[in-house]
Amino acid sequence: MKDGARVRVEDREKEWAGLMRASNAGDAAAYRRLLLELTPALRAFARKGVVRAGAAIADAEDVLQETLLAVHLKRQTWDQDAPLSPWLFAIARHKLIDALRRRGRRIELSIDDFAEVLPGGSDDSESIVSDVSRHLDGLPPGQRNVVRCIAVEGASIDETATLLSMSNGAVRVALHRGLAALAAKFRRVES
Known part of the structure; x- marks a missing residue:
């Protein structure tokens, strides 16, 4: 990782951790800002995960919402002396795995793609x-x-x-x- 990118990641980590601390202390504005800043990173993570697994891209939004809900419900469990990103992305990874397990190994294809090769209805x-x-x-x-x-x-x-x-x-x-x-x-x- 280049030095400039490393500095941005470290700055982002410090900013997110500061917002989370303020959120846990009851600052609603900091919590709102934290969620706004986390959302693009978590969305990108979810999209990358569902695409890699061969799932529909629409599943990424479900993973994102479940992750944000889990962060909201579990935010008091974050150790304020620890970095936020590992805690945050562990939740996101677990929500992605849960979604993929629920989905199973099915592949979604449109029936319209096969309309010309499928036999017509028959009276059985x-x-x-x-x-x-x-x-x-x-x-x-x-x-x-x-x-x-x-x-x-x-x-x-x-x-x-x-x-x-x-x-x-x-x-x-x-x-x-x-x-x-x-x-x-x-x-x-x-x-």
Whole structure:
């Protein structure tokens, strides 16, 4: 680092630390000025971090806001005899990491970029009906009929009981057992 840049960084550090001390002593004007001076540096830090991680540049503003909020809430924890920048940028780094973790490893792409290569909508309702029927056919007849009435056709417990000449309790038991059998079947398929 050149001597001129080092002097500017040291001057900035002294100024920020002085403003933070005054802020912690209750000087609202100093606090306002501190936030105004910190914002560009923290914004640049956040932007650099989200770009490096491949996240959207808009995420940088969220990181900035979360950092400023954390600084506000934790400003009394800063040791007044220590430099301010390491404390400040440690908070910013943690907020950046938190934001990137929440975001996960997803990449955001506009669907408009792929409109010409994506197939048009198709009617898969026949395929879905055949899949449902195939899975229900693996159940015993009583469970199959109850699950079909309630889960597929949308009938209530009372309606199903009347339609199938069963008690409400027997319908509930058959529904529970049928759904449990289907769930077990799907777990085996996924394994």
